[in-house]
Structures are given as C-alpha cells and as structure tokens.
Amino acid sequence: MRYMMLVYTQETEMEKASPEEMAKVFAGHVAVQQETQRRGILRAADPLKYTSSATTVRVKDGKTLVTDGPFAETKEQLAGYYILDCADLDEAVEWAAKIPTGCGGANGCVEVRPIHEFPKGPQGEPVVASRG
Amino acid sequence: MQFLLLIDENEERFASGFDPGDVPDYQTFGQQHASAIKGGSALHPTTEVKTVRVRNGKVLTTDGPFAETKGQLGGFCLVEAPDKAAAAAMAAKITGARFGCVEVRPIMTFS
Numbered sequence: 500m501r502y503m504m505l506v507y508t509q510e511t512e513m514e515k516a517s518p519e520e521m522a523k524v525f526a527g528h529v530a531v532q533q534e535t536q537r538r539g540i541l542r543a544a545d546p547l548k549y550t551s552s553a554t555t556v557r558v559k560d561g562k563t564l565v566t567d568g569p570f571a572e573t574k575e576q577l578a579g580y581y582i583l584d585c586a587d588l589d590e591a592v593e594w595a596a597k598i599p600t601g602c603g604g605a606n607g608c609v610e611v612r613p614i615h616e617f618p619k620g621p622q623g624e625p626v627v628a629s630r631g
Numbered sequence: 632m633q634f635l636l637l638i639d640e641n642e643e644r645f646a647s648g649f650d651p652g653d654v655p656d657y658q659t660f661g662q663q664h665a666s667a668i669k670g671g672s673a674l675h676p677t678t679e680v681k682t683v684r685v686r687n688g689k690v691l692t693t694d695g696p697f698a699e700t701k702g703q704l705g706g707f708c709l710v711e712a713p714d715k716a717a718a719a720a721m722a723a724k725i726t727g728a729r730f731g732c733v734e735v736r737p738i739m740t741f742s
Contacts, residue, residue: 503674505704507697543670545709546739547635554715554735556722563723570639570734571700577736580635580707582672588681595683596690608684610697612704615673 501542501584501614502591507575508601510549516601527599535583535594542582550576575607582614633669633738634710634718639702640731642676656726664710664721671708702731709738 516524528544535541550569557564569576581598585591591611600607644650661668677696684691696703705727712718715735722733 501672503672503707505697543709545633545635546741548737548739550736552715552737554719554722555732556719556728556735557732558723558728563720563728565719569736570637570702570732571698573698573700575697577637579739582670592681592683592690592692595681596685600685606684608682608697611681611683612677613675613679615675615706 500587501582501616502588503612503614504581504583504591504595504598505577505610505612506579506581506598506600506607507573507610508578508607509574510576510578512606513578513601524599524601527597531581531594531597531599535581540584542584544579544581546579547577578607588613632712632714632718633740634712634715635736635738636671636708636710636718636722636725637704637734637736638706638708638725638727638731639700639734640705640727641701642703642705644730645676645705653726660724660726663724667710667712667721669709669711671706673706674704676705677703705731 532541532544553569555566555568555570583591583594585594595609595611598609600609680696682693682695682697710718710721712721715737718735722728722735725733727733
C-alpha cells in the first residue's frame with residue numbers, strides 16, 4: 500500500500516541553519532531515497548519551496564479567488580513529501596522516523612497518510628479525487 | 632516547472648461516503664490536463680493518520696494529523712505548468728476548489 504509522508508518543519512529555524520546543518524539534512528534525505536529506491540519502494544519525493552511562494556485557490560459561485568500563502572497558518576510548514584510503497588502502517592512509520600524534518604534539529608514532524616487507490620480513467624489517465 | 636496542488640476540503644462532506652457526483656468532474660480534469668499531470672492521489676481520511684516525531688533519538692508516534700485545521704488534506708496532484716498563474720488556473724478546475732481550497736506549492740529544484 501502506498502503512503503504519503505508529509506514533512507513538516509519550522510521555516511524560521513531552517514533559515515537560521517548553518518551550511519553544515521543543511522548538508523546533514525540533505526544527506527539524510529539522500530540516504531532515505533537511496534535505500535528506499537534500492538528496495539524498490541520509492542514512488543516519489545519532492546522538496547517544496549517556502550510557503551511564502553504558496554498560492555491558495557478557491558472557487559465560489561463560479562468565481563476563482565486567488566490568495567497568497569498557504570491555506571492555514573500553522574506552527575510548522577509543509578516542506579516536502581515522500582510516497583513510499585510499504586507493507587503496512589508500521590513499516591511506513593519506521594521510514595517516516597528516518598526522514599529528516601528540518602535543518603539543525605529544528606522541531607518538525609512527519610505525517611503518514613495512506614493513499615486511497617482510485618481506478619484509472621478510461622484511457623488509463625490519473626483520476627484525482629478528494630477521497631472515497 | 633512543477634507544482635504540488637494540495638486539495639483541502641472539509642472531510643465531513645464524505646462522512647457518509649464518497650459523492651459519486653464528483654467522479655465525472657475529476658475525470659474531466661484528468662483528461663483535460665493529462666499531459667500536465669505527473670501524479671496524484673486521494674488520501675484516506677485523517678482518522679487513519681499517524682504523526683511521527685523524533686526527539687533525542689526517540690520516535691514518538693501519535694494518532695491524527697500534525698495540526699487541527701478547518702479543512703483537511705484529502706488529495707493532491709503534481710502538475711507541470713509554465714508558471715504559477717497557469718498552475719493556479721489548473722487548480723481552479725479541481726472539484727475540491729469549489730468546496731474547500733487548493734494550495735499551489737512550487738517544487739524546489741536543486742541545480
């Protein structure tokens with residue numbers, strides 16, 4: 500089953516991190532990605548730009564409203580994600596614990612979310628849905 | 632450029648099951664943007680979520696999402712778009728944008 504790992508970190512702490520601390524976190528991500536790739540369970544992993552670059556889109560009565568920033572103000576911010584194919588939630592949690600969450604030991608966390616496997620469209624195209 | 636579209640909706644809308652009326656809309660979105668969509672999935676509800684923290688080498692696992700928010704992340708879509716405005720226009724076509732919102736986050740690329 501595929502699991503999405505949402506990596507949350509404190510951006511303000513990341514900005515204070517030294518190049519050495521940054522390199523350590525980067526190396527941690529490389530290690531997780533190499534190991535999960537070797538085991539054939541890495542499906543995706545991407546870092547995100549800071550939430551200052553986020554845009555939130557709402558559609559009300561057919562009108563599109565675009566605002567700057569993320570949809571919710573939170574203490575920690577979404578900084579990236581992994582998608583790993585794990586046997587069960589326990590294995591997913593084990594991998595989540597290995598994913599570095601921020602620079603210089605900044606407080607962060609990883610949220611583990613099971614992915615809902617939806618059928619593909621008629622042409623095999625991805626069909627996204629909120630959830631089923 | 633790649634963008635992650637995060638679909639945030641009040642999951643109470645699905646408390647008694649998935650609305651089959653959403654499916655054709657999501658399929659149309661998938662077909663219209665087939666070449667731009669690089670990935671996407673729906674997520675199980677936040678009642679099935681675990682949050683993992685590592686403090687002083689110890690793993691702390693708690694039930695539920697990392698923060699209580701008005702809307703909940705219900706799915707995502709990874710798209711290729713020339714710029715953020717184009718990605719936002721795509722986000723506006725996602726069904727969830729009508730019931731909640733879609734957050735557009737540029738993917739960081741390392742040179």
